[in-house]
Amino acid sequence: MAEAKQEHPRLLLHNFLTLHQCKELEFIHKSNSTVGYRANVFSTTLSHLIATNSPHLLMPFVPIRERLKEKVEEFFGCEYELCVEFTGLISWCRGASIGWHSDDNRPYLKQRAFAAVCYLNGYGKDFKGGLFHFQDGEPTTIEPLAGDVVIYTADSRNIHSVDEITDGERLTLTLWFSRDASHDEDAKLVSLLSQSLLHNNMPGECLPLPASSNMYWFSPNQTSHKHLGFDICWARLHILGFDVYSYEDRSSDSDFSELPMKPLQLARENELLDHDFVNILHALQVVQFYCWKASGLQTSKVTIDSGKVVELSQWQREKINCLKSVFLKDHQLAEMVFSCMTSNVRGLPFFDWAVFNSAVALWEDYASKLREQLVRSFPYWRTHQSIFDVPYDGC
Numbered sequence: 202m203a204e205a206k207q208e209h210p211r212l213l214l215h216n217f218l219t220l221h222q223c224k225e226l227e228f229i230h231k232s233n234s235t236v237g238y239r240a241n242v243f244s245t246t247l248s249h250l251i252a253t254n255s256p257h258l259l260m261p262f263v264p265i266r267e268r269l270k271e272k273v274e275e276f277f278g279c280e281y282e283l284c285v286e287f288t289g290l291i292s293w294c295r296g297a298s299i300g301w302h303s304d305d306n307r308p309y310l311k312q313r314a315f316a317a318v319c320y321l322n323g324y325g326k327d328f329k330g331g332l333f334h335f336q337d338g339e340p341t342t343i344e345p346l347a348g349d350v351v352i353y354t355a356d357s358r359n360i361h362s363v364d365e366i367t368d369g370e371r372l373t374l375t376l377w378f379s380r381d382a383s384h385d386e387d388a389k390l391v392s393l394l395s396q397s398l399l400h401n402n403m404p405g406e407c408l409p410l411p412a413s414s415n416m417y418w419f420s421p422n423q424t425s426h427k428h429l430g431f432d433i434c435w436a437r438l439h440i441l442g443f444d445v446y447s448y449e450d451r452s453s454d455s456d457f458s459e460l461p462m463k464p465l466q467l468a469r470e471n472e473l474l475d476h477d478f479v480n481i482l483h484a485l486q487v488v489q490f491y492c493w494k495a496s497g498l499q500t501s502k503v504t505i506d507s508g509k510v511v512e513l514s515q516w517q518r519e520k521i522n523c524l525k526s527v528f529l530k531d532h533q534l535a536e537m538v539f540s541c542m543t544s545n546v547r548g549l550p551f552f553d554w555a556v557f558n559s560a561v562a563l564w565e566d567y568a569s570k571l572r573e574q575l576v577r578s579f580p581y582w583r584t585h586q587s588i589f590d591v592p593y594d595g596c
C-alpha cells in the first residue's frame with residue numbers, strides 16, 4: 202500500500218463529522234464526564250456511560266465508530282483486521298497539555314496500532330492554545346476544527362504533542378485501534394451492556410445514576426481530598442447560571458456525600474423551578490440538553506408550559522449557599538477551569554423557564570428513542586460480540 206510506505210503514515214480529513222454529531226457528543230460529554238487521567242483533563246468513556254445507567258447514550262457513537270474503523274482499515278490497508286481498543290470523549294481545560302510522545306509509548310499501550318482524533322470544537326472559537334503538532338513530516342501543525350479528524354499510526358513514526366490550553370475547553374472524540382482481538386473494546390462493552398439491560402429492563406427507564414463522588418471531584422493538584430476544589434457536575438451547572446436546591450435535611454457535613462444521588466431542584470437567581478430531578482446527573486443531562494437544543498426550541502413554536510417557578514425563600518437561599526460551600530469549595534477555580542469563550546459564561550443568553558421546561562420533556566423523548574434503538578440493536582451485538590449499526594427497516 203502506498204500509505205504504508207509513507208515515512209509518517211497519517212491522514213487529515215475535513216468535515217468527517219457533521220456539526221450536529223459534534224454538538225450531540227458535546228452534550229454527552231458535558232453531562233457525563235468524570236475527572237480524567239491527567240491534570241485538567243476530563244473524560245467520558247463508553248463503559249462509564251453504561252455504569253451510570255445511560256447505556257442508550259452509546260447509540261450516537263455507533264455509526265461514527267464504524268465509519269472511522271472502515272476509514273482507518275482502508276487507508277492503512279488492513280481490511281477486517283482491526284478492533285476498536287478504546288473510545289472516549291476527552292476534554293482539555295486551561296493548563297492541560299502533552300509533550301512529544303507516540304501513542305504506544307508504554308508497555309501496556311503496545312497493542313495500539315492506530316489513533317483517530319476527531320475534533321468536536323474549534324481552535325480560536327471554543328478554546329485558545331491546544332494546537333496539535335507532528336514532530337516530523339506534513340502536516341506539521343493541525344488547528345482543531347469541529348468535524349475534522351486526524352488518523353495516524355500509534356508508533357514512533359508519528360511523534361506528536363499538544364500545546365497548553367490557555368482558555369476554554371478543547372473537546373475530542375479519540376479512538377485507538379488494535380490488531381490484537383484480546384483488546385477488543387466491543388466484547389467488554391457487550392458484556393457490560395448485558396448486565397445493565399438485565400438489571401434494568403423497564404421500558405423507558407433512562408434515568409442516570411451518578412458514579413462514586415470522587416470520580417467527579419476536581420482538586421487543583423490532583424490530591425483527592427475534599428477541602429479544595431469542586432464537584433464537576435455542580436461546576437458545570439454553576440457556569441451556566443444554575444444553582445442546586447435540595448429539600449433533603451442534612452445536619453452534618455459527612456451526610457452530604459450521598460446528596461448528589463438524591464432528588465433535587467434547580468434555581469436561577471431568585472427563582473426556583475418546582476420540578477424534581479432524581480439526582481445531580483439527571484439535572485445536568487437536562488440542562489446540557491437544553492443548551493444543545495435551546496436555539497431550536499426558541500424558534501420553533503413548541504407548546505410551552507411555564508411550569509411552576511416560585512420565588513426562593515430566604516431559607517432556600519441559605520440552603521443553596523450551604524450546598525455550594527460543600528460542592529463548590531472554590532468557585533473561582535471552577536469558573537477558571539470551565540470558562541467558556543462564548544457568551545454563556547455564568548448564564549445563558551435569553552434564558553426562559555418555559556423553554557427550559559419544554560426541554561425537560563424533550564430530553565425524555567430523546568433518551569427513550571435512543572433506548573429503543575439500543576434494545577433493538579443489542580441482540581445482534583450480543584450474537585456477533587460486536588457493536589455495529591443495525592439497519593432498521595421499520596421506519
Ligand SMILES: O=C(O)CCC(=O)C(=O)O
Binds near residue numbers: 318362
Ligand atoms: O487531542 C489531540 O489532539 C491528541 C491527544 C493525544 O495526543 C493523546 O491523547 O495521546
Ligand SMILES: [Fe+2]
Binds near residue numbers: 302303304
Ligand atoms: Fe497522543
